[in-house]
């Protein structure tokens with residue numbers, strides 16, 4: 001890469017804060033950007049391609065289920081039953097088709113989510129700031145960078161000053177300072193040359209931890225530094241979720257049981273029943289197929305992926321599919337205040353000096369007494385800020401002071417002390433007419449500014465009373481102070497040696513600025529819904545306790561006025577904090593590490609915690625929460641990447657909508673699992689019992705394959721689209737330990753299926769006794785079983801109502817499933833060679849009547865169970 005040192009080494013002058021204004025910059029034209037995009041390709045790192053058709057086929061073929069199918073097919077071939085063998089092998093194709101279709105559906109859902117969560121970049125084009133997809137960034141684009149952004153491509157910093165976390169490339173987690181390298185006027189403009197100094201270079205995929213700046217892109221995609229070392233960021237594979245692990249364990253355990261029972265049946269049929277070995281092997285394989293709940297992992301994958309897609313329809317992006325699972329179990333929702341409960345539309349509402357108060361509402365003018373305060377609030381704020389609060393101060397100051405001698409838009413600060421965890425105040429240092437003297441402007445949390453001013457106790461208390469009164473009106477209050485500093489005159493061309501901390505200056509307190517930030521209109525209703533759903537809401541804010549309390553009251557977050565502060569939290573040990581937290585919903589003046597500790601502690605206490613956050617510092621807590629939630633519009637890239645969910649339109653009500661969806665998905669997984677367990681029972685009974693009783697084989701492998709590989713999965717899909725239960729958001733969250741694979745919830749399914757099996761076996765023995773042929777008997781039992789499977793679907797959709805109640809419900813898949821089943825039965829009965837292959841014979845009207853009676857008895861059994869089931873369990 002070209003690296004002529006065309007840039008002057010960073011001189012002392014450039015190390016002062018540079019303007020972050022984008023005024024005067026044009027960027028590329030859209031036409032030029034499009035041309036370069038076409039010529040140089042999209043800004044994408046070599047990522048992981050979607051699963052190919054053949055990968056899916058290979059995966060399907062290595063499943064135990066298919067190995068069994070192949071073995072069964074070969075045995076049929078050896079037995080000389082070529083049509084059975086062909087049928088089974090043809091079946092493999094059908095099932096591969098279904099599996100591929102389902103995988104495609106799942107992947108499309110996941111891909112559309114990935115597109116939504118693809119990185120974006122703010123660029124200057126045609127002189128305007130535009131947000132574009134990260135993949136559309138081209139060489140020469142001007143990136144507008146803010147704190148928390150992930151840099152889209154390798155670039156040279158042109159304006160501003162940044163701190164960047166390059167740990168991704170260097171492993172070094174200490175942020176690196178970056179300084180601007182102004183463009184050379186004589187530079188040939190097409191072949192953007194690179195400066196030599198690292199200090200000007202920004203690398204793709206690294207993160208801005210502080211500052212604002214504009215950078216010119218010099219390399220994109222595979223040509224960037226990360227692209228060249230092949231760091232594959234996208235390829236981090238999600239570890240299996242708790243449910244997936246549980247389901248795998250279950251399938252493994254049942255697989256072992258299936259193997260044992262099948263072996264037992266083979267031996268039984270061969271030695272004891274005196275059947276030929278191959279035939280016994282076939283019945284054994286059929287039994288193993290009947291037992292193996294292979295559709296459970298499929299259900300999980302499909303339901304969760306489609307669930308994530310459905311949640312995206314509600315403008316909530318799922319970044320980790322496992323979060324969908326946790327959503328339904330959320331017990332605590334920890335929300336930040338600014339921007340989540342409030343609109344983050346700040347406006348200065350009140351001013352106060354130690355002597356006087358002023359309100360913006362209805363004001364005609366700003367009295368002279370407040371000019372100094374406003375002037376220093378302005379001086380303590382960047383001219384072109386990112387923070388809405390600082391924007392509000394800028395527009396307020398310009399509105400009232402323009403035309404007076406108090407506006408200094410052209411003054412450049414010589415140095416800046418940033419807001420930090422230790423001191424919630426920021427100071428900007430300006431030159432004064434006397435070269436040895438410097439002027440300081442500070443703003444920050446009132447208590448921090450009071451601290452910096454070293455005031456006597458009486459004055460402190462007076463200011464604290466003023467702060468309290470303003471905060472209780474729901475305002476965010478800032479203190480403002482002025483300072484002077486005389487440093488030893490610096491050597492020529494050098495900057496003075498600035499003191500290490502803001503505490504090393506002397507400040508004079510000027511007054512308070514209070515900003516209003518109206519609550520979001522949708523919040524009160526959403527909070528009420530959370531409360532009805534048994535989800536506790538806790539506020540975690542960095543703001544003043546009184547402001548937190550006032551906003552909480554305005555939006556109806558909590559009745560309890562108690563507030564715990566970060567300082568108090570630090571003083572408490574875990575046990576004491578846990579006890580305290582049972583009575584407090586409001587946590588104020590929190591630092592990021594406090595949020596992290598609260599989240600960890602709540603989780604340790606068994607809560608399932610969702611947490612909102614948007615800042616760079618919120619990332620650890622977002623990661624630690626069960627469901628971290630970031631704001632799509634306002635949040636930083638870093639917060640978005642740490643979060644499991646992203647609210648695309650920043651609306652708080654979306655969180656509740658997502659919880660609702662999560663609960664619905666959770667319910668539906670339970671319903672489907674119960675259904676799968678129920679369905680397997682009669683199939684197992686009909687496969688096993690005839691051997692034990694030395695009856696002629698009732699269900700042949702072809703029947704079991706048909707039931708297991710076609711009917712049962714098709715029916716399971718219905719549950720994915722099941723609408724939510726009526727009381728979904730009026731019942732408490734399920735216990736986190738309450739798994740859909742626990743014995744208790746599945747017992748009902750097992751009972752449903754077993755009863756059906758018993759009824760069908762009784763029917764069969766009656767049919768045999770009354771002289772029906774084996775084929776006719778089989779036909780009646782098989783048809784009843786297929787219809788019984790549909791009955792099980794209806795019965796498990798909604799336990800609160802009888803099976804037939806749901807028929808009128810708008811589940812689109814129900815009608816489709818019924819259609820497929822009808823076609824299937826018609827084909828099996830109506831196509832002669834199929835009928836013969838399956839050992840069936842038309843049973844005539846009497847046979848149909850018997851099937852109807854059996855079916856009615858099954859329905860009676862299901863309703864009896866529904867009625868007997870323990871009513872205290874409120875779950876699906």
Ligand SMILES: Nc1ncnc2c1ncn2[C@@H]1O[C@H](COP(=O)(O)OP(=O)(O)OP(=O)(O)O)[C@@H](O)[C@H]1O
Nearest residue numbers: 336337338424425426443444445540541542543544
């Ligand atoms: N730009 C700033 N200049 C001066 N003080 C600031 C600035 N930003 C924040 N502060 C002070 O730091 C405090 C904490 O801010 P922080 O951003 O951590 O939390 P927050 O935005 O108030 O709360 P939330 O967590 O609800 O979003 C503020 O209440 C304010 O007093």
Ligand SMILES: [Cu+]
Nearest residue numbers: 293295708712
């Ligand atoms: Cu099955």
